[in-house]
Amino acid sequence: MVQKTQKTQDKVRVVILGGVRENGKNIYAVEVNSDIFILDCGIKYPENEMLGVDVVIPDFSYIEENIDRVAGIFLTHGHADAIGALPYLIGNHDIPVFGSKLTVELAKITVKSVKASRKFNNFHVIDENTAIDFDAATVSFFKTTHSIPESLGVVIKTPVGQIVYTGDFKFDQAASPLFQTDFARLAQIGTEPVLALLADSANAESPYPNTSESDIGKYVLETFEYHSGRIIVASVASNIMRIQQVLDAAGKTGRKVILTGRDLAKIVRTALHLKLLRLPNPNILVPVKDIKKYDDHQLVILETGRSGEPLKSLQKMATNRHRTVHIHQGDLVFISTTPSYAMETTVAKTKDMIYRAGGEVKAISDDLHASGHAYRNDLQLLLNLVHPKYLIPIQGEYRSMNAHAEIAKQTGIPADHIFLTKIGDVLSYDKSGMHLAQGVTAGNTMIDGLGVGDIGNIVLRDRKMLADDGIFIAVVSIDRRKKIVVSAPKVTARGFVYMKANRDLMAESATIVKETVQHDLDNKEMDWSNLKQNMREKLSHFLFEQTKRHPVILPVIMEVKPRRRLRAPEKKPATPANSVDKEK
Known part of the structure; x- marks a missing residue:
């Protein structure tokens, strides 16, 4: 009986809630029996077509439906793609959050x-x-190399x-102690069975080794x-x-x-407080208000x-719209990070603006x-260290994940043991192995100002139409009782056409509005929604x-109410002041 219960409990699932086929928004849920372990909780920045959206967070529906089963959230590092969505999940739920000292402070x-x-x-x-024992699993950690100190990988030991x-990780043999990978720990992990590896794919397409950070530090110094x-x-x-590296080069x-x-x-204050960042000299940082006190070369x-x-x-x-700094002749703009492929157009545009400003x-x-x-060889080394039975490429667009899969095949992992997942996929493990199970509700939740999730595809579509073709407004007044259009409709547009140069178009549009409304009043029962829809259709077609444009059409219909005629009270005839005297 005990054996049967044990077999029933040995249930492992990996739920993909974000971070695949996209850059950022990392969040994955590992279910071991009745416990759920959440790995990272990140955001991604909106694509160009997401007009007005500030950031994109995961859809937390599945987590909230199973909130009583969540054992904790385990953060790997302090970048926005790992911690940025945390406030929107824990605002209503008291879930334990685990991370290194710097990660927790950020x-x-x-x-x-x-x-x-x-x-x-x-x-x-x-x-x-650290190793944390839960009812169904033990969670431990290992040091990794990334662009931020105290980055950690996570190991969930299941039955x-x-x-x-x-x-996020890479290998750098010359990394400083703060950033070094613990290769011995990785090898130790590989001595025990690794059921599945969820590994960073963002740089899997690159055949070139990453430049050592010590060499990058020298490059920054030479530039300065x-x-x-x-x-x-x-x-x-x-x-x-x-x-x-910037602080060191500035100090030298x-x-x-x-x-x-x-x-x-x-x-910077947080990293300095934790002694994970050091100043070359105590006076190297100066407030922005003192910018005019120093010459450019300083x-x-x-x-x-x-x-x-x-x-x-x-x-x-570059366009003099920044609150404190304006680029001028002799300035060098040093872009010290590598932008993603999706940002190439923006980078080119930015460079052009800087050169125009004299920089x-x-x-x-x-x-x-x-x-x-990690690039190609890093990923292969990782696979050879931990020997996973199954590989789940994550963190990257589909082409990066696919490149990761091809790399894994070269190391001997069978193609049917590699899963190129999409958001909402669930991988379940049973006696027959790991396979795709029924998916869960997952996707994007958009943050716009104070609004969380109130921006959807319809709103984005309308914003795109407004941006592309503008808005056309038609205002008409009717007398529903008499079934007539009271006055000529007023039409106006913004971002559609230049109205002064298109007076005939506007006049004909007003005529179409009047005819459409009058036709509805004459032939149909009065229905506000149908009347507005007919106006939209006729105007849109015309x-x-x-x-050859599709502006957003906004019909405004005003009803004229008949005036109530009130009868004025009758006036009593005034009595002449001297009438009494005359009678007398």
Whole structure:
């Protein structure tokens, strides 16, 4: 009887809630019997067609439906793609959150930025030596190399084998102690059965080895030494490794460093407090208000932009719209991180704007292969260290995941043991092996200002139509009782056509509105929704015929109410003042 219960309980599932076929938004749920272990909880930044959207977070429906089973959230590192969505999940649920000291401190900053989650404080600091025993599994950790200190991978030891999650990682044999991978621990993990490996695929297409961070540090120093003007460094706020290299180079060349943006200042203060970042000298950081006190050759401006997006800030600097810094003749803009392929057009546009403003641009990616993610050989070395039975490529667009799968096949992993998943997929393990099970509800939730999830495909479609073809407004007044259009309809447009040059078009549109409304009044029972829909259809057909555009059409119908005629009270005839005297 005990044996039967044990067999029933040995149930393992991997639920993909984000992070596949996309860049960012990492979140995965590993179910072991009745417990659910959540791996990371990240955001991604919106694509160009997501007009007005600030960030995109995962759909938490499945987690919220099973919230009583969640054992904890395990964070691998402090970047937004791993911790950014945390406030939107824990705002209503008191779930334990585990991470390294720096990761937890950065997660606290993220959590406090959203009102609903400011009181949350169920954080637990762990490190590479920690092992946590739960009813169904044991969770332990291993050190990895990434662009931020104290990055950790996660191992979930289940009754049927280990589930290994790398988070974002790369291998760098010359990494400083803060960033070194624990290869011995990886080899030790591989001595026991590894059921499945969830591994970073973001850089799987690259055949070139990543440049060692020590060499990148020398490159940054050379850039600072050979430029005599002001240097504006564009970086990601949480790339602590790059920030340290900038500070070191500034210290050796006698420059002061100005930090722009509150997010960057908070991260730097936190890293300094934890002694994970060091200043070459105590006076190297100066406030932005003192920028005019120094000559150009004395300054380095570190710009990370709002929400870690430095390119938009650089564009503002180049067009004199930035609140404190304007690019001028002699400035060097040093792009110190490697943008994704999706940002190539934006990077080219930004460079053009900088040159027009009189500056010049140097990008680290022009000369070096710099990435925080593992390339082809790194991924093969990882596979040979941990020997997984099944591989689940994650963190990357489909082509990157597919490249990862091809790499794995070269190391001997069978094709049917590699799963190229999509969001919402569930991988279940039983006696017959690991296979796709019935999926779950998953997808994107869009954040727009204070709104969470109130932006959907219909709203985005309307925004795109407004951006592409503008809006056309038709206002008409009717007397429903008399069944007549009271006055000529008023039509106007914004972002559609230049009205003064298209008076005939506007006049004919007004005629169509009047005829459509009058036809409905004469021939149909009065129905507001049908009347508006008919106006939209007639106008849409006419405007497309004339302009080949589809503006958003907004009909406005006003009803004229008949006036109530009130009878004035009768006036009593006034009595003459001298009438009494006459009678007398």
